[in-house]
Amino acid sequence: MYNAKAYSAVSATSPLASDTIARRDPTEHDVQIEILFCGICHSDVHSVRNEWSDFMSTTYPIVPGHEIVGRVTQVGSAVTKYKPGDLAGIGCMVDSDGTCPHCKAGFEQFCQNVIFTYNSPDKHKTAPVTYGGYSDSVVVDERFVLRVPDNLDLAGVAPLLCAGITTYSPLRHWGVTKGKKVGVVGLGGLGHMGVKFARAFGAHVVVFTTSPDKKEGALRLGADEVVVSRNADEMQQNAGSFDFILDTVSANHDINAYLNLLRLDGNITLVGAPEKPLEGRGIQPDHGPPQSLRL
Incomplete structure (x- = not known):
C-alpha cells in the first residue's frame, strides 16, 4: 500500500x-x-x-x-x-x-x-x-x-465520465436522430450536455426550465426553443408533441406535466436522482394511448 x-x-x-x-x-x-x-x-x-x-x-x-x-x-x-x-x-x-x-x-x-x-x-x-x-x-x-x-x-x-454518458446513453438508446423533437428538462450539469448531444444528433431541441434567465444560455448551447415550465400556456402548446424527453432535474417536481407532452410511443427518461421518490411516478398522461416512462 x-x-x-x-x-x-x-x-x-x-x-x-x-x-x-x-x-x-x-x-x-x-x-x-x-x-x-x-x-x-x-x-x-x-x-x-x-x-x-x-x-x-x-x-x-x-x-x-x-x-x-x-x-x-x-x-x-x-x-x-x-x-x-x-x-x-x-x-x-x-x-x-x-x-x-x-x-x-x-x-x-x-x-x-x-x-x-x-x-x-x-x-x-x-x-x-x-x-x-x-x-x-x-x-x-x-x-x-x-x-x-x-x-x-x-x-x-x-x-463526460458521468454527466456525459448519463445523457448520451438514453439519447442513443431511444433513437434520437434528425427529425425527432426532444425535450431537455433542466439546464444544469446534465441538462447542458443533453442539449449539446441532442443538437449534434440532429434533433429539434426544446429546453424546459423554471428560470427565464437561462433562455440565452440554452439557445447558445444549441436549443431551438426554450419553454418556461411554470407558464401553463407554453406547456399546453407543446402537449402531445415530443418523441423523447430527457428529465435531468434532481429535485422534486411534477413528472405528470412532462408526461402530457409525449406523443404516441414517446418516451421520457429520468436521469436526475432526487432525495425522495417523485410523486406521480408511473401515472399515465391524460391524453391518448399510454406513453413510455423509463426511470
Missing part, C-alpha cells in the same frame, strides 16, 4: 478537508493513474451529505469523485491495454463480479455486485470502502479504465 493525498468528509455536516488515504499497490490487472482532473458531480454532494440514505447510506470518511481523468503511471504485469504515459479516464464503476449475465453481456452497470468508484465495499481490503477521485492518484482494474485521446482538453473530458 501507499499513501495518497485526498479531500474527504468525516460526517454529513462537515466540509471537505485535506486528508491522507491508503491506496493499494497495483496487482497484475491494475492500472495506477495520477489524477489530473476530477469533475464535481451533484451525486458527490448527495453522497457527502448522506441525502440518499434511504437506499445508499454513506460510510465515513468519504472521498467522492467519479469523473476522473489522469495519466497512467504504473501497470500490472498482466495489463495489455495501457502503458505508463497514457491518458486515461475512470467513471462511476471500478469493479464488478465479471461472471453474471450482465457482466458477460457488457452491462456491468447492472451487476448485482458492482463496485462504485467511491463508497462501495473495497474487496481488496485497502480501506473499508472505495475512495474516489478527489485525490492525487487511484488504482483501478484495467477493465474499468477508459482511453482518453491526447488531443482533447482534459478538464473538459472529466465531466
